[in-house]
Every structure is written in C-alpha cells, then in structure tokens.
Amino acid sequence: MDLASHTHRIEEELKNLGLPENPEGLYEPLRYFLQIGGKRIRPVLTLMAAELFGQPDKAINQAVAIELFHNFTLIHDDIMDNAPLRRGMITVHEKWNLNTGILSGDVLLIEAYKKLVQNANEHIADILDIFNRTATEVCEGQQMDMDFESRIDVSAAEYIEMIRLKTSVLLGCALEIGALMNGASKENADHLYQFGEHIGIAFQIKDDILDLYADPEKFGKQVGGDVIANKKTILHLTAVANSSKEQLSVLKNLSAESDATQKIEKTRMMYDHLGVKEKCEDLLHDHLGTAMFHLEEVKVEDHLKKSLRELAIYLINRDK
C-alpha cells in the first residue's frame, strides 16, 4: 500500500477510536486534539514496517498506539512550552485549562497502552519492552530540551542526543513494533529501529536548516523564527563550535539585535561565512546514509522497501 492509503487507514482508526462519552471534560479534548491533524508519519511507519513481513493490518492497533502516545507527548509538551497553538489550532490547555491538559494527556497515555496490547498476542512482552524504553527516553529528551534553555554550554553532540531521545527513538520504535507484530527477526527489527532513529535525527536537522534557509514562498511560516527566538538549533550550535573568540562575540551581540529582519539577515551572513549550512547538511547526510544502510540490511525482498525508502527521501527533501 502507498503512503496515502496507510495515512487514510490511520485516520479512519482515529475517527473510530470509541473513546467514552463521559466524563465529557476528560474525553472531549482528546477528540478535538486527535482530529486537528498531523502527518501521521509514526503510525504509517508502523504499518510500512509490518508490511515488509506480512499484512500491515496485523499492526494496526499498535500503529494507533504510537500515534496516541505521540499526541499525549504533544498535549503535555504544549503545556510545558507554554504554546498557544499547535498545527494552527488552539492547544488543549489554552482551549480548556491546565488541569484538562494534564489529565486528558494522562488518560491518552493509558489509551496508548490499551491499544498497544490489543491483539498483541505472543508479541506482547517484546513490544512492551521497546515501547516502555522508548516512552521513558522521550520524557528524558523533553527534560534535556528544557534543561538546555538555561544552559550556555550545550554542544552539538548533546543537541543531537537530545533530539535522538525526544523525537527519533519514537520513529525507531514505531518501525520495530510494526516489524515485530508480523514476526520479524530481532535482527531485522533492530535494523528498522536504527533506520527510524537516524531518519528522525536527519529529519530534525532538516527542520533546523529549513527554519533559516527555506524558500519563503514554499515554507508556509516565517523564515528565521528560531533565530528571532535565539533557539539553540543545530545551526546555532554548529556556528558556535566553529567560531573564533571574535566571532563568538559577534554572535552574542546578534542575539540581542531587536530588528528581526536585520537579525535574520546578519545571522545568515555569519553562518554562510562559517559554512554552517554545509556542515549541517553533511551531518544530515551522514545520518541519512546510516539510515539507508540499516534499511538495506533488512533481509526482505528489495522491492518491498520502496515505500519506506520513498518516505525517507520525502521527509528529508521537503521544503516546508
């Protein structure tokens, strides 16, 4: 099946989750949040991985579980990040209140566990093992992300480790669980995990690059948002790592620049001078290469890997 069919399948499942009607204050926010969209990449990865070894539908509950877990993290992260909007819509804690954000998030995590073990049969222990480990790592990544805000000595390597935990391991987990549900060997499942992990890191690096270097006409949001907010992206950390003392002082002054257009323009010039974009693209391609290596190592007929290969290229080549 192709990307669109898998995505459609997931949307249908999410529409027919059968969450209880009551208490309304607990479940209505979940119905709202699950319907405001998102690319559904993670559950699609689960179905695609399952399809390498059998019918994708064998992993449908687990795919939904991964998406529910992801949405649980978004609801709680939005509180922690004080975010008013998500995908252009009002966040749960803003539309309702803090308590609703916390408790609806909690019950969504429990729903994720329910879906995860539904028809998991003999795979139940294995998929819980990887799911539990991943869930913990995602929390650890979020904690590191928050810790970084108040630190001035974050290295590029630490940043990569943070995004690995906060976002990439879940992609790996989504793939591994899909594979396990159709009885894949531990070795094949592990290669798929690593494929997902490195695609996730490459994806996040691409995100950071796009923020400053996207074509404004295609990007759909303001170019340079991370620069204005002084975010410690991989671009910024790479610039810092490659700067002389003088250049560091220029960067520091730039962070206090109040004219947004000037700030973005001067930062881009400084980054160009330091070769930041190329260095980050090299890093991106390192991870993409490692990801593709692991996909090749999966012992199934090559033509079956087409959709995963295409999805990976799509995630990395996007311009928004």
Place this chain on the structure above:
Amino acid sequence: MDLASHTHRIEEELKNLGLPENPEGLYEPLRYFLQIGGKRIRPVLTLMAAELFGQPDKAINQAVAIELFHNFTLIHDDIMDNAPLRRGMITVHEKWNLNTGILSGDVLLIEAYKKLVQNANEHIADILDIFNRTATEVCEGQQMDMDFESRIDVSAAEYIEMIRLKTSVLLGCALEIGALMNGASKENADHLYQFGEHIGIAFQIKDDILDLYADPEKFGKQVGGDVIANKKTILHLTAVANSSKEQLSVLKNLSAESDATQKIEKTRMMYDHLGVKEKCEDLLHDHLGTAMFHLEEVKVEDHLKKSLRELAIYLINRDK
C-alpha cells in the same frame, strides 16, 4: 507474613528501584517523592492477595507498580488541586516547578508499566487488562471530582461512584493482580477485586466521618477541615438529601459562616439533628459487609485470610 513485614518489603523495593541518575531534573523529584512515605496499603494488598495462593514475592514487581502508579496520580493531583503539601512535605510542583511535576509524573507512570510487566510471564495480558482499565477509571474519577466542584446538584450516589473510581478501584486492582500473579482463578481474583473496591469506599466514607467526628487529641490534624472548605463530602451530601427546604437554607447560610469554630459547631449540631453520622456509618457498614462477603467467597483456607481481614478492620476502625 504480617502487615509490618510486607510494608518493610515494599519500602526496601522502593529504596532500590534503580531509577537513572540523569537527567537529574527528571528523576530527583521521584526519589524525593517516593521517600516521603505513605502507608503503602495498595502494594501490601497485592502481596497479601498473592500470599493466599502462593509466595507473595511472585507479585513483588506488580506490588511496586501499583505503588508507583498511585504516586504518579498523587503528583499530578497535587498540581490539579494546587496543593502545597503532601504528607506534611512540599509537593513536587511546589519544590521544583509545574513542568517538573508534569514530566516527572509522566515518567513515573511509564515506570509503573515497566514494573508491572517485569517477570509477569504468562499473566502479562491479564494483569495489563485490569491495570489499564483501572488506570483509566482513576483518571475518570479525578475528572468527576473536579467537575463536582462547580456543580450544586451532586447526589450521594454520584459521590460514591466518584470515590469508587478515584480511589477504590485501585485497591481492587491491587488485590486482583496479586492473586492473578499466583495463578488464582478468575472467580477468586474477582471476589478479591470486589473486596478491595468496597473496602475502598468504606475507607473513604470513614475519612469523611473522621473529618468532623474524630477525637481531636488522636486525629493529628484540624477537625472540621472539610466543613471549613465547604467540601461536598458524603456527610454534606447526606445532610442535603435529608433536609427540608428550610433546613437546606440553614445549611446554605452555614456555608458562608466566617467564624470557623461556630461553623463547625453549628454544622455538627445540624448533622446530629438530621442523623447524618448514623446514616453514613450505615452506608460504611453496608460496604464493609459487602467487602467481607466477597472475602469469604474466596476459595482458600480460612486462616490464610487473617491478615486481609485484619487490615480491613484496621482501615475502618482507625481514629486518624
């Protein structure tokens, strides 16, 4: 084994949980919170239930899981209730901050799942089934509790349903899981669940009664705290249900009384007049009776039930 031995065993396990050192901001709050005490009744119930059918230690990980889950709910409830103190110690979100309360709570729920499935062997699907259902119900109970604050038409029956979900099902779940881990029949496990559920309800009714009728010298905290805060306890709801129009208006005026001593004294007189304490004690004994019926129905040698019977009596006869 007796209550003290079981409790000691749980304390040891909690001390040696082996939570990671880093990120410190995520795990240090958990080490703090898990060591500020609590009666550890839930995990002790798990061990006692397991002991009816074999070695209690077979259910040790599951007992710890129940306690971790309980502590997760406390950390998040304390945020939602804006509580500065828990067991006389500063709450997590007060000692650290809101984000720490949310994220440390989240990771604790995941830890609970890890412990729950550790060495669960062939019982894994059964115990996840009851655990997931219970976890959802606890969230629903918390939502109902919050909803009640802004409602003026809460009935005593609704209140009992709320405390059943918010607190009692977890006692039932603790017992059922302990029994299942030692291969108890579904029927025996179910009787233990219902024993726990009704003990939990009786326990909460006792809590409400003690608030106004405890011996101040033994109680250890202010008598009448619920009255001062205008809490919709079972005492209050029973009074409302048994009041004439005139008496309702007296109760309403009392809720606005600013002199705390007067308010408590007059409320107690009103309740005495309406027979509130006796009615609530009758309700308590109904649930205690139902609980004991279910314990008797468990098909094991009678002398094995001694510690569960004693614990139930202790929970109901306490004076603080």
